[in-house]
Amino acid sequence: MGKLTKLVGVAGAVAGVTYLSKSEKVKGQFDKAIEKFNSSYMKNLGKPSNIDDAKMVDEGAMTSVQYYNEQQEKSQGES
Structure with missing residues (x-):
């Protein structure tokens, strides 16, 4: 049942x-x-309403990428 x-x-x-x-x-x-x-x-x-804010975020993102790339180049140069 x-x-x-x-x-x-x-x-x-x-x-x-x-x-x-x-x-x-x-x-x-x-x-x-x-x-x-x-x-x-x-x-x-994810869309800042102010264009200046969007530019600042974009520039900040590129700064960290550039720093990472520089660190990678330094570590490869030491090897």
């Missing part, structure tokens, strides 16, 4: 998910939620 109950429960869950996935209302709500998330969060991710 336990296996039959589990089988009926799983079949019901699959039928419910299938029904909801075909429902246009549910799809519309899901699409709205994804669009809202993308428009409010993803657009501003």
